[in-house]
Amino acid sequence: MRRIGDASLNQVLISLFILAIIGLHAVPLMLHKGRSQTSWPFLMWSMYKDSRPRGPIQARETRLIGVTSSGSTEFLTAFQIGLPRATVRELYLKKMLASDSSAAQRLFARLNANRPDPFVEIRVMSIIYGLTDSGIVHRSNPVLTFRAGTAYLN
Amino acid sequence: MESWLDAWRRYWFPRADTRVLALTRVLVTGVHLLWFLPAFASLPEQINLLERNRDFIDPQLLIVAITAVIPREVFFTPEVFRALWLATMIAGTLALIGFFTRTSLLTLTLGTWILIAHKYSYGDQHHPEALLAIFLLVLVFAPSGQSVSVDAFMRRRGHAISSNPAKEESESNMAMWPLKLAHVLLAMTYFSTGATKLLSGGLQWMNGYTLQSYTFQDAMTRNLPVGIWLSQHYGLAVALSVFTLLFETFFFVSILVPRTAPLFFITGVFFHLGLFATGGHPFFPHIALLLVLLFFLDTSWLRYRLPRKVRAPAPVLASKVPVQ
Numbered sequence: 295m296r297r298i299g300d301a302s303l304n305q306v307l308i309s310l311f312i313l314a315i316i317g318l319h320a321v322p323l324m325l326h327k328g329r330s331q332t333s334w335p336f337l338m339w340s341m342y343k344d345s346r347p348r349g350p351i352q353a354r355e356t357r358l359i360g361v362t363s364s365g366s367t368e369f370l371t372a373f374q375i376g377l378p379r380a381t382v383r384e385l386y387l388k389k390m391l392a393s394d395s396s397a398a399q400r401l402f403a404r405l406n407a408n409r410p411d412p413f414v415e416i417r418v419m420s421i422i423y424g425l426t427d428s429g430i431v432h433r434s435n436p437v438l439t440f441r442a443g444t445a446y447l448n
Numbered sequence: 449m450e451s452w453l454d455a456w457r458r459y460w461f462p463r464a465d466t467r468v469l470a471l472t473r474v475l476v477t478g479v480h481l482l483w484f485l486p487a488f489a490s491l492p493e494q495i496n497l498l499e500r501n502r503d504f505i506d507p508q509l510l511i512v513a514i515t516a517v518i519p520r521e522v523f524f525t526p527e528v529f530r531a532l533w534l535a536t537m538i539a540g541t542l543a544l545i546g547f548f549t550r551t552s553l554l555t556l557t558l559g560t561w562i563l564i565a566h567k568y569s570y571g572d573q574h575h576p577e578a579l580l581a582i583f584l585l586v587l588v589f590a591p592s593g594q595s596v597s598v599d600a601f602m603r604r605r606g607h608a609i610s611s612n613p614a615k616e617e618s619e620s621n622m623a624m625w626p627l628k629l630a631h632v633l634l635a636m637t638y639f640s641t642g643a644t645k646l647l648s649g650g651l652q653w654m655n656g657y658t659l660q661s662y663t664f665q666d667a668m669t670r671n672l673p674v675g676i677w678l679s680q681h682y683g684l685a686v687a688l689s690v691f692t693l694l695f696e697t698f699f700f701v702s703i704l705v706p707r708t709a710p711l712f713f714i715t716g717v718f719f720h721l722g723l724f725a726t727g728g729h730p731f732f733p734h735i736a737l738l739l740v741l742l743f744f745l746d747t748s749w750l751r752y753r754l755p756r757k758v759r760a761p762a763p764v765l766a767s768k769v770p771v772q
Contacts, residue, residue: 304622305457308460308461308625309460311589312460312629315586315629315633316633316636319636325509330505330571330572332507332509332573333509334509334564334565334568334573335564335577335578335581335582336578339575339637339638339640339644340641340648341575341641342645343645343647343648343649343653344648344649345645345648345653346657346658346662347652347655347657348655351657351661351664351679352664352665353664353668354665355668355669376497376499376500377497377500377501377572378567378570378572379572381505381570381571404500423664430676430680
């Protein structure tokens, strides 16, 4: 075994490897752009970092429901849409909840590609849950309805 | 300078039993193969992403590097990914039993990295698999197959793939650095998580409302009764917020004061089990690494010995080395 000083060449190479693995964790700091990180598996570890002030504690649950041209109704899952749940939320759900019908039209286009029985209507249901001293209360928001090929909101 | 180098060498390269690293290999590749890979990068999910998307949304650097060499329409197809999945599973099985250990570990690592990086190229990424993926790569460069492996068995039977005498030793000063690196990486990531909470959220992060809000949102949408129950207990939320920040920020103490390490590892296991029960966060790879460190980083506290059967004494092995 070749030796450099008191260390073997293997130890020197592994030491450089260790430093590289640790140093690569600086890459996401340089590349960071908003929420999405593209340097996996070297990531910034900053989940759930923001604090919340004293106030109502609420949770929102949303559901997408599709109606096909034959009249059948089904829940639209992230798997069916072909994207991760968080991406569905960012690209479509948040915008549709803000009454952006162009996001709904993009979702129709994605869902109906190569589909014999296309979706003609998407409904967005959302429920707000709240914590109170007497337990959990909930209220349903009005259902938002988007129709394929139109750009208006009912 | 010399003393720094000595300290570095003493820390990373102590003489250690290679069985410890071998058992780590068996545990990590076994759990990864049977549980993590099917769960975190399932083949149906990969195929679905490939069939329903013509483009990536935010491609990972690894995926960008692959597409720079091989066009997307050639490599990122269901057929190629089925073959990649199969190759990864076969390589994982070989790594588990220690047959052509280094090559099979490298193939397992590459397959895993590509599958998970692909999954995270559609606008969303998560943390649970990251450290384990790095640890798989680390195992490639360590003598992971020197004991408890088909390779070692074949060497003992005189079918040595290598005539390097170092490979026949049951102790090595290269056997412990992977575990030490896993320990350092865990400490880095926990510290980063804790420090960003303090920098971004400040001490207010421990006000109870913060943890109640996060837990309530996750637990309601994922239907987790324990999380729903926790989010209704303000005092407990304050206590667990303080605990979370203390654990994450001070995990590195387990490196500086090794005697405290087992306590941190055990606490970490329960911390992640708690995160899963209350928020549905599947940090099972962290649990696997913490258990590996608990049992194998420093075995003296357990006062146990590994069974003799899993290795032959070094002199016996040395006598089997073919004469050149």
